[in-house]
Amino acid sequence: MIEPGLSASFAQAVPSAAERAAAGISGRRAHRRRPRANLAPSRLGAPISPTTAPMALGLPGGRAMKRRIAINTGGGDAPGLNAVIRAATLSALELGFDVWGIRRGYEGLFDGDFVELTRERVRGITHLGGTILGAASRFDPLRAASDGGSRAAGIVAAFRERGFEGLIAIGGDGSMRLARALVEAGLPPVMGVPKTIDNDVAGTDTTFGFDTAVAIATEALDRIHTTAEAHDRVMVVEVMGRTAGWIATAAGLAGSADAILIPEIPFDLRAVVEKIARRDEVGRRFSIIVVAEGAASAEAVARELAERTGKDTRSLVLGHLLRGGHPTARDRMLALELGTHAALELGRRLDGARAGQPATSGMVGVQDGHFSVVDLTVPATQIRRVPATGSLVSAARHLGIAFGDEPRGAFASR
Numbered sequence: 020m021i022e023p024g025l026s027a028s029f030a031q032a033v034p035s036a037a038e039r040a041a042a043g044i045s046g047r048r049a050h051r052r053r054p055r056a057n058l059a060p061s062r063l064g065a066p067i068s069p070t071t072a073p074m075a076l077g078l079p080g081g082r083a084m085k086r087r088i089a090i091n092t093g094g095g096d097a098p099g100l101n102a103v104i105r106a107a108t109l110s111a112l113e114l115g116f117d118v119w120g121i122r123r124g125y126e127g128l129f130d131g132d133f134v135e136l137t138r139e140r141v142r143g144i145t146h147l148g149g150t151i152l153g154a155a156s157r158f159d160p161l162r163a164a165s166d167g168g169s170r171a172a173g174i175v176a177a178f179r180e181r182g183f184e185g186l187i188a189i190g191g192d193g194s195m196r197l198a199r200a201l202v203e204a205g206l207p208p209v210m211g212v213p214k215t216i217d218n219d220v221a222g223t224d225t226t227f228g229f230d231t232a233v234a235i236a237t238e239a240l241d242r243i244h245t246t247a248e249a250h251d252r253v254m255v256v257e258v259m260g261r262t263a264g265w266i267a268t269a270a271g272l273a274g275s276a277d278a279i280l281i282p283e284i285p286f287d288l289r290a291v292v293e294k295i296a297r298r299d300e301v302g303r304r305f306s307i308i309v310v311a312e313g314a315a316s317a318e319a320v321a322r323e324l325a326e327r328t329g330k331d332t333r334s335l336v337l338g339h340l341l342r343g344g345h346p347t348a349r350d351r352m353l354a355l356e357l358g359t360h361a362a363l364e365l366g367r368r369l370d371g372a373r374a375g376q377p378a379t380s381g382m383v384g385v386q387d388g389h390f391s392v393v394d395l396t397v398p399a400t401q402i403r404r405v406p407a408t409g410s411l412v413s414a415a416r417h418l419g420i421a422f423g424d425e426p427r428g429a430f431a432s433r
């Protein structure tokens with residue numbers, strides 16, 4: 020019988036209660052749930068419904084059980100995510116694993132929202148922005164469940180029930196903290212892949228998505244230059260970077276900003292006002308100020324500068340523009356290498372565990388030009404900030420770019 024509200028084709032795909040019982044599928048939740056609106060076929064093909072998932076995953080009644088791992092993506096998207104998914108999938112398939120994508124972070128675990136990642140499904144996605152697995156929502160997997168129990172325990176149970184031997188978790192520091200907590204709660208080994216345009220994950224010298232974000236921000240600054248110069252204006256440009264000013268510093272340097280304000284360097288706008296005044300004196304009547312969102316809002320800085328300099332000032336926020344669209348070639352390469360590396364390392368550790376070695380988790384990355392693996396504790400407990408005395412900041416300072424911490428008169432001779 021077709022339940023009201025279900026399409027005929029969907030209802031036909033759902034086994035009856037008797038069929039479910041015969042197949043040994045408990046799935047109480049599955050009885051209650053209606054298909055969500057996003058169950059429409061997507062680029063990934065038709066999603067597996069909550070009720071069909073256990074069968075399709077090879078539980079009783081489905082095809083034979085094979086070693087399998089899962090992949091998920093946590094937090095916001097970053098250009099290169101799909102390249103990681105493709106590379107990790109192809110490498111894991113080569114090792115003999117079945118690979119399943121969990122949609123929307125860990126949330127898909129709760130409602131059976133999985134997709135099998137076959138060669139076919141990951142074809143032609145290297146250059147695509149976004150993520151074919153969907154980004155995690157505000158769902159907090161560590162919050163207590165409504166019945167007072169721990170959601171972490173539910174995740175671990177669901178994971179084991181599905182027969183996943185390990186997880187490739189692609190995400191930023193928050194995702195690595197979460198992965199570590201879940202491993203402590205009993206999740207099988209996790210291999211993290213650092214992802215964020217902010218470039219602030221500890222345990223790796225760089226993250227995929229950063230290069231693309233810097234390229235977009237730099238192009239924006241190039242464009243803003245011409246209009247700022249035409250109008251003799253001060254333009255204040257805000258870029259992403261909640262806790263670290265990597266994008267602001269790199270794009271500010273590449274895009275010839277006049278001042279860069281980042282969370283790592285406490286600033287006083289008097290130094291920026293002085294910089295603008297010196298530029299005016301030498302006939303450069305426009306100025307470009309780049310602000311990392313974690314340092315200040317462009318709007319507040321623009322208001323203050325307009326008041327103090329009396330100049331026509333405008334602000335703009337580049338925001339999510341920096342996260343959208345195609346990854347650069349460099350980000351694709353990094354993402355493909357990290358994805359491959361993560362699958363091979365996870366496979367190696369899972370084989371070791373089968374041979375009696377302790378099953379350990381970690382995060383792949385790049386350190387001193389080499390691919391590396393660090394304990395999950397590193398990204399889970401630290402943030403990688405822009406070194407205030409490092410070469411990037413130092414080069415910018417030598418070019419006369421202000422960071423707002425300069426003493427009075429610092430720009431007099433420039």
Ligand code: F6P
Nearest residue numbers: 095191215216217259260261312
């Ligand atoms: O973590 C990356 C980041 O780009 C931060 O710089 C920014 O604050 C955040 O994502 C914004 O994320 P959303 O608005 O999508 O939650």
